[in-house]
Amino acid sequence: MFNPAHPDFLDLVRCPATQSRLNCLPKSTLLKINERIQAGDVFNQIGKRVEQDLESVLINGDQTLLVPVRDGIVTLLVDELIPAKQFELSLASNLGTD
Secondary structure, three states, rough: OOOOOOOOHHEEEEEOOOOOOEEEOOOHHHHHHHHHOOOOOOOOOOOOOOOOOOEEEEEOOOOOOEEEEEEEEEOHHHHEEEEEHHOOOOHHHOOOOO
């Protein structure tokens, strides 16, 4: 099964908007994000409501954009990125896995 947190993958792929390195957020943060998605409170870069839960989520180097992962597919389209400012999460302390 594809694992976006695999070090080889994270070394190769960059944020499509900022070209910065991507890091995987832990499951505890993913659960909080998915709760907000289910509540209808999450929007992508172009203002479209995110309607499907995320399997995993990556965050860019300056922690401003979330890169969604669904069905093992990392969505690297700029319009589909999710601005991190929507979340009251302390993302800096949430990098890594749990």
